[in-house]
Every structure is written in structure tokens, then in C-alpha cells.
Amino acid sequence: MITAAFIFDLDGTLVDLPINYWAMFADFKQIMGTEKVQPILETLPKITDFQTRKRLFDTWERYEMASVPKTIVHEGGIRVYRAHTDKPKALVTMQSRKAAKVLIDKFKLSFNAVITREDSVNRAEQLKMAAQKLNVPMQNILFVGNMDNDEQAAKAVGCQFLRVK
Numbered sequence: 088m089i090t091a092a093f094i095f096d097l098d099g100t101l102v103d104l105p106i107n108y109w110a111m112f113a114d115f116k117q118i119m120g121t122e123k124v125q126p127i128l129e130t131l132p133k134i135t136d137f138q139t140r141k142r143l144f145d146t147w148e149r150y151e152m153a154s155v156p157k158t159i160v161h162e163g164g165i166r167v168y169r170a171h172t173d174k175p176k177a178l179v180t181m182q183s184r185k186a187a188k189v190l191i192d193k194f195k196l197s198f199n200a201v202i203t204r205e206d207s208v209n210r211a212e213q214l215k216m217a218a219q220k221l222n223v224p225m226q227n228i229l230f231v232g233n234m235d236n237d238e239q240a241a242k243a244v245g246c247q248f249l250r251v252k
Contacts, residue, residue: 088247091227093171094217095198097180099233100164100251102190104182105157111150118142128181128236131208144183144204151186160194163251167231168196175199177217179230181208210240218246 098104115124118139124130134140168176177200180187184203191198200220202213218225228246230237241248 089227090174090229090247092175092177092218092221092223092229093167094177094179094214094221094228094230094246095164095168096230096232096234096237097178097182097187097190099161100231100237101161101168101178101196102158102164102194103161104151104154104186104190106150106154108150111147114146115143118146128208128210148183148185151182152189155186155189155193158190158193161233161251164231164233165194167249167251175221175223177202177221179210179213179217180204181210210236211243214240214244214246218244 095101112124115127116122131140131143134143176198178187178191178198179202181204182190184205187201187203191201200217202216206216207213214230218228221228225245229249230241230246231249231251232238232241233251238248238250
């Protein structure tokens with residue numbers, strides 16, 4: 088298979104963003120008025136109230152931005168990124184657009200397309216959007232991620248997958 092382009096995940100793949108998830112989920116529980124908030128990527132699409140969704144996204148972004156100064160490079164993913172600087176690249180992330188931009192700038196990364204949770208909280212949908220913006224057939228894209236759901240999304244859309252540890 089020819090790899091014509093790359094799509095990278097951000098947190099856990101290119102960088103390690105030390106978000107205080109325990110505190111963030113405690114805030115989510117208060118905002119949503121429920122104990123059951125996880126898995127958040129399954130909970131979020133069910134929230135139809137605009138104000139509640141906005142409060143959750145704003146809270147999430149606040150925790151992300153607080154962790155940016157302590158963010159470090161994830162060597163496994165950065166190694167793949169640097170080895171393919173000549174290829175088209177996209178970023179898919181569940182981080183906010185604001186946090187993604189700050190991290191891209193901080194670590195001097197460059198992408199032809201950036202897809203964030205504001206675009207979709209569904210990883211497979213993010214991959215489709217990125218492939219469309221790269222204008223490369225899905226089977227010729229290598230998605231570099233770190234989670235089981237990354238691998239499942241890659242299989243669902245028909246792109247190659249590389250897991251970094």
C-alpha cells in the first residue's frame with residue numbers, strides 16, 4: 088500500500104497533555120447534573136442543550152489550556168512526524184481549536200488540515216474530514232494514533248493505522 092499522506096492524533100501521539108481529568112470530570116458532573124459523564128465522547132453527542140454543551144466545551148478548554156505549559160513531546164509520534172515532513176499531513180484531535188493551535192505553535196508543527204472537536208467528536212468522522220481536505224484516498228493515508236478507538240476508527244474508514252506507545 089502506498090502512503091501518500093499522514094493523519095496524526097495530538098494528545099498521547101505527538102504530545103503528552105497532562106490534563107487533570109479527575110477534576111475536569113468532577114466539573115462535568117456538576118454542569119450536567121449527573122454522575123454518569125464517561126465516556127465523554129459518547130455522552131457529548133447526546134447533549135442537545137446549547138448552553139450545557141458550551142459550558143462543557145469551555146470547561147474542557149480551560150483544563151487543556153492550564154496543562155499546556157506542562158505539555159511535553161511524545162517521542163514515538165514526533166519521530167514518525169519528523170520522518171515524513173515532505174508528505175501532506177493532517178491533525179485530528181479531541182482538543183479544542185484554541186488548544187490545538189497553541190500546541191502546534193509551541194512545538195513548531197505544521198499541518199495541511201486541522202480537525203478538532205469543534206468539527207466533530209467522532210474520530211471516524213474526523214478522519215473522513217481530514218482525508219477530504221488532504222484530497223488523498225483513504226487507503227493511501229496512514230493514521231498515527233495511540234488508542235484503541237483510533238485503531239477502530241481507522242479500520243472503519245479504511246485507512247492504514249500505526250499505534251505509538
